[in-house]
Amino acid sequence: MPYFIGGVTADHHNLVARTPAEFKSMNDIDVLTRHEVLSIQAEDHTVTVRDLSSGREFEVPYTRLLLTTGADAVVPPVEGAGLEGVFTLRRLEDSVRIKEFISGHRPRRSVIVGGGPIGMEMCEALAALGLEVTVVEAAGQVMPYLSPEMASKVQARIEAEGVSCVLGQKVEGIEADGRGGLRGVATAAGDIAADLVLMAVGVRPSTRLASDAGVELGVKGAVKVDGRMRTSVEDIFAAGDCATTSNTITGLETWVPLGSTSRKQGRVAADSMFGGSPDFPGVQGTSAVKCFDLTIGRTGLDQKQATDAGFLPAVVEIEADSLHEYYPGRDSMSLKLLADGESGRLLGAEIVGRVRSIAEKRLDILAVAIGVGMTADDLQYVDLAYAPPYSTAVDVPIIAANVMTAKIRGSGCGCDTHGLS
Amino acid sequence: MPYFIGGVTADHHNLVARTPAEFKSMNDIDVLTRHEVLSIQAEDHTVTVRDLSSGREFEVPYTRLLLTTGADAVVPPVEGAGLEGVFTLRRLEDSVRIKEFISGHRPRRSVIVGGGPIGMEMCEALAALGLEVTVVEAAGQVMPYLSPEMASKVQARIEAEGVSCVLGQKVEGIEADGRGGLRGVATAAGDIAADLVLMAVGVRPSTRLASDAGVELGVKGAVKVDGRMRTSVEDIFAAGDCATTSNTITGLETWVPLGSTSRKQGRVAADSMFGGSPDFPGVQGTSAVKCFDLTIGRTGLDQKQATDAGFLPAVVEIEADSLHEYYPGRDSMSLKLLADGESGRLLGAEIVGRVRSIAEKRLDILAVAIGVGMTADDLQYVDLAYAPPYSTAVDVPIIAANVMTAKIRGSGCGCDTHGLS
Numbered sequence: 001m002p003y004f005i006g007g008v009t010a011d012h013h014n015l016v017a018r019t020p021a022e023f024k025s026m027n028d029i030d031v032l033t034r035h036e037v038l039s040i041q042a043e044d045h046t047v048t049v050r051d052l053s054s055g056r057e058f059e060v061p062y063t064r065l066l067l068t069t070g071a072d073a074v075v076p077p078v079e080g081a082g083l084e085g086v087f088t089l090r091r092l093e094d095s096v097r098i099k100e101f102i103s104g105h106r107p108r109r110s111v112i113v114g115g116g117p118i119g120m121e122m123c124e125a126l127a128a129l130g131l132e133v134t135v136v137e138a139a140g141q142v143m144p145y146l147s148p149e150m151a152s153k154v155q156a157r158i159e160a161e162g163v164s165c166v167l168g169q170k171v172e173g174i175e176a177d178g179r180g181g182l183r184g185v186a187t188a189a190g191d192i193a194a195d196l197v198l199m200a201v202g203v204r205p206s207t208r209l210a211s212d213a214g215v216e217l218g219v220k221g222a223v224k225v226d227g228r229m230r231t232s233v234e235d236i237f238a239a240g241d242c243a244t245t246s247n248t249i250t251g252l253e254t255w256v257p258l259g260s261t262s263r264k265q266g267r268v269a270a271d272s273m274f275g276g277s278p279d280f281p282g283v284q285g286t287s288a289v290k291c292f293d294l295t296i297g298r299t300g301l302d303q304k305q306a307t308d309a310g311f312l313p314a315v316v317e318i319e320a321d322s323l324h325e326y327y328p329g330r331d332s333m334s335l336k337l338l339a340d341g342e343s344g345r346l347l348g349a350e351i352v353g354r355v356r357s358i359a360e361k362r363l364d365i366l367a368v369a370i371g372v373g374m375t376a377d378d379l380q381y382v383d384l385a386y387a388p389p390y391s392t393a394v395d396v397p398i399i400a401a402n403v404m405t406a407k408i409r410g411s412g413c414g415c416d417t418h419g420l421s
Numbered sequence: 422m423p424y425f426i427g428g429v430t431a432d433h434h435n436l437v438a439r440t441p442a443e444f445k446s447m448n449d450i451d452v453l454t455r456h457e458v459l460s461i462q463a464e465d466h467t468v469t470v471r472d473l474s475s476g477r478e479f480e481v482p483y484t485r486l487l488l489t490t491g492a493d494a495v496v497p498p499v500e501g502a503g504l505e506g507v508f509t510l511r512r513l514e515d516s517v518r519i520k521e522f523i524s525g526h527r528p529r530r531s532v533i534v535g536g537g538p539i540g541m542e543m544c545e546a547l548a549a550l551g552l553e554v555t556v557v558e559a560a561g562q563v564m565p566y567l568s569p570e571m572a573s574k575v576q577a578r579i580e581a582e583g584v585s586c587v588l589g590q591k592v593e594g595i596e597a598d599g600r601g602g603l604r605g606v607a608t609a610a611g612d613i614a615a616d617l618v619l620m621a622v623g624v625r626p627s628t629r630l631a632s633d634a635g636v637e638l639g640v641k642g643a644v645k646v647d648g649r650m651r652t653s654v655e656d657i658f659a660a661g662d663c664a665t666t667s668n669t670i671t672g673l674e675t676w677v678p679l680g681s682t683s684r685k686q687g688r689v690a691a692d693s694m695f696g697g698s699p700d701f702p703g704v705q706g707t708s709a710v711k712c713f714d715l716t717i718g719r720t721g722l723d724q725k726q727a728t729d730a731g732f733l734p735a736v737v738e739i740e741a742d743s744l745h746e747y748y749p750g751r752d753s754m755s756l757k758l759l760a761d762g763e764s765g766r767l768l769g770a771e772i773v774g775r776v777r778s779i780a781e782k783r784l785d786i787l788a789v790a791i792g793v794g795m796t797a798d799d800l801q802y803v804d805l806a807y808a809p810p811y812s813t814a815v816d817v818p819i820i821a822a823n824v825m826t827a828k829i830r831g832s833g834c835g836c837d838t839h840g841l842s
Contacts, residue, residue, distance in 0.1 A: 014747035260807035288806035326435035360811040361782035368789040385709035386681035390781040393680040
């Protein structure tokens, strides 16, 4: 949706993967839009549905039921959050409303409340439309899921693009200008003028239906499911942003609402509901976001999570180029790698690189390596594809593994690999 | 070197990772160029060296000796192979000679003998310089290390760029024009006019020194080494293109001369020579090459290798886009995935995609997955980084794993995942 708002994607209809008509013609699936499920009667195996157009209510029986109610945007409980010009970005209609507001009202100054991935994507989108952008973030850094050193690289980049960052501040209220528009947002550090405010402080699982039906909730209030997407109530399954999962490294229940996970859970749920026995193994919190010409991503545990899980994290951070000096188009990336200082097991990685550096490739290599429990020593020898247009002869994840291995062995930083092209 | 010849890289000095002077100043390592080692006296722990400038010969003692003699280009024993205008491309001076020949003689028509990776890179380089290019390949397809279906995609692309392919033909001779230039190459299928001929039929390990010293040779005549790069002779080690390695999937001794492997073996050898005990686990034959706007790569076993190793290979081939339809810059790739039909263990992959599709990312994800012995089922759940600029919500390797899993389970092709964006 940020790409639709920012003009990269012209038509929001392209954001719909499959329409109700396509579901019908391709798979003979009936999709009822503008219908709300009011309640689940688990004992009777029925749901009560209201047709929002006609107001008619009716019961639909089920053999097995899948909850895919998703997550809703969190709106901070501040005065003025309901004013015109204040938005969240969660559903397709939100993006259409934001786009219409911008073309109708020509706002000049925008405030994005929340410096996470959605906030970063929207920085780029709003700046592309010519708006002034200020990010207000309660944490002391943008991208709170990154370590401070990596986050500061992101901050420096967005500031270079003209974005202002107000960190360590909460929005205390949003004020109208008395003429139908906004005046700005209030923080303890002062007021910030704004014609448009985007609330991007996060999402929470949408679980009212589930909890009303007696379905057990888990971490962060998401619907508790097992590896086969079964809830605590027989014949009710859940998948996607409304459901829990487990962290593949710690084994702990977690809630990481992401599209990539939803799609996998959906497949597992479908198989499971029809008697198959696949097991969704969980997630390791891999995610990536583009902001201006930066690719920003992480996977696995951060230092605190690793320590909490009983590991003794060793950390290395390297700067490396994507290609040899002689090949055009190379660019740099910063990679932070985390491993257990005793076993050498890889635990997590953060990457911030120029888009042109294809940092996401290195992130995905590390995601697979971390996911399977590789050690830093193992990673040194992965047989990656080398040709000058694609990487250096020793690619960035392997350089990081060389440095980590040397660090764990206590034999210096191994940095001689760096200067070599 | 193809990038230097083709003009992508302006200065061939940039192709030298580190000069002798840099070795000296950075690491206090003496590098003697224009010196040839004539023989190794293993019992005495000395080598006999000739200074090629002065002709002086002298002995150099060693405690431990590392052979990194590399590989030499194979020149087919055909008449005319020594004519001016006939080249191999292996050493830096070869590329300088080719470049000088082209600027000095302005050849119009070129024949590349050999349709492997070097041949493909040189197609692009010579075409970029405006030469007509004909590839003559003894096998019935270009890129003999790919399956015929995948190779045909490469052939179609290079033919669209104006390259002619003469397949299933060997060069029987190279003829001079009697005026100091070339007339062309002779094949059983007829003569092909050429002003420049590049022999790119492969390389063989350079092992005369080693074998003269009584060092045991292994597969393909390469210096036989163990995981610690030790040869059969005490205190003599070998690494890089002159040395054997093992295939990590089959465990068999193999010889796959590639820069990425050399660099890893070099590190292991250095550690091993100084008493460390790292073990180079081997390679799985991952490689990639760019040719025009195609990225071509493979990793792991092909069907024949898999069958020979006792697996029962199941194969799926998918066409997939790199990005969702709504995000600009997406492009397509063909991915062939091989797994054991019984255990589901991933065995190999081939990929041919547009450069813009970042097919090498998918290849590297698969390389790691195959290297650690993942099954197709496991690969379905790898937690890769998703954002619209980088991939579809379910990235290509996972789609292939979905299709493979469905195929192995016998429940259809699973192709419904394809149409979804």
